[in-house]
Amino acid sequence: MTPDGENSTTVDNSEAMAAKPRRGFALMIAPLIAFALMGLFGWGLFFSSRDLPSPLIDKPVPEFALAPVQGQTDGLATADLRGQVSLVNFFASWCVPCRAEHPLFMELAQSGEVKLYGINYKDLPDEAEAWLEELGNPYTRVGADLNGRVAIDWGVYGIPETFVVAADGTIAYKVIGQLTRPILENQVMPVVRRLNAENSGSMTQ
Incomplete structure (x- = not known):
C-alpha cells in the first residue's frame, strides 16, 4: 500500500490531467462566445437605433447658421x-454608409421633387470638398458643422441621419442610419408628399 501522501498526489495529477482538456476547450470557445456576443450587441444597437425616438419631431428646427x-x-x-x-442630410466624407446612400440623393436632386440640404459633420475641409467633387453635390446648400455643435442641437445620434422638414420649419420625420431605397420610397417620400399636399392646401385657402 502506498502512503496517503502518494495517493493524494496521484489523484491530484489525474485531476489536473483531466482538467487540461477542459481548460483548453474553454480557451478555444471563449473568443467565439465573445465574438458572438459582440455581434449580437452590434446587431441590437443598429436595429434599435432606427427606433430611437426624436424629441424634435413636430418641433421647430434649431437655430443655427453654418458657413459653406x-x-x-x-x-x-x-x-x-x-x-x-x-x-436635411447629415453626412461626412469618412462615413461609409454616407457614400452608400449618396446615389439616392443624386437621383432625388435630379427629380426635383424635394429640396435637399446637407450638413457636413466634423470633416476636414479638403476632404469634404473632394468628396462632393467625386460623388457629385445634390444639395441646394451645404453647411460645414466643423465642431459638431449643430448635430448635437438636432439630436443626431450618429451619421448618416436624414430629416424631413415641413414648410413651416418644423421637423416632421427622421431617418437614423443609411437611407435605403425601401426607406426612401415607403417612409420618407410619403411624408414629403403629404406635407407638400398640406402646404398646397393651406396656400390656396
Missing part, C-alpha cells in the same frame, strides 16, 4: 429651411 463647405458658395441656416418641404 469649402469649395461651395452657400452655407446653411435655419431660415433656409422655411417655405418649402425639404430634406
Whole structure:
C-alpha cells in the first residue's frame, strides 16, 4: 500500500490531467462566445437605433447658421429651411454608409421633387470638398458643422441621419442610419408628399 501522501498526489495529477482538456476547450470557445456576443450587441444597437425616438419631431428646427463647405458658395441656416418641404442630410466624407446612400440623393436632386440640404459633420475641409467633387453635390446648400455643435442641437445620434422638414420649419420625420431605397420610397417620400399636399392646401385657402 502506498502512503496517503502518494495517493493524494496521484489523484491530484489525474485531476489536473483531466482538467487540461477542459481548460483548453474553454480557451478555444471563449473568443467565439465573445465574438458572438459582440455581434449580437452590434446587431441590437443598429436595429434599435432606427427606433430611437426624436424629441424634435413636430418641433421647430434649431437655430443655427453654418458657413459653406469649402469649395461651395452657400452655407446653411435655419431660415433656409422655411417655405418649402425639404430634406436635411447629415453626412461626412469618412462615413461609409454616407457614400452608400449618396446615389439616392443624386437621383432625388435630379427629380426635383424635394429640396435637399446637407450638413457636413466634423470633416476636414479638403476632404469634404473632394468628396462632393467625386460623388457629385445634390444639395441646394451645404453647411460645414466643423465642431459638431449643430448635430448635437438636432439630436443626431450618429451619421448618416436624414430629416424631413415641413414648410413651416418644423421637423416632421427622421431617418437614423443609411437611407435605403425601401426607406426612401415607403417612409420618407410619403411624408414629403403629404406635407407638400398640406402646404398646397393651406396656400390656396
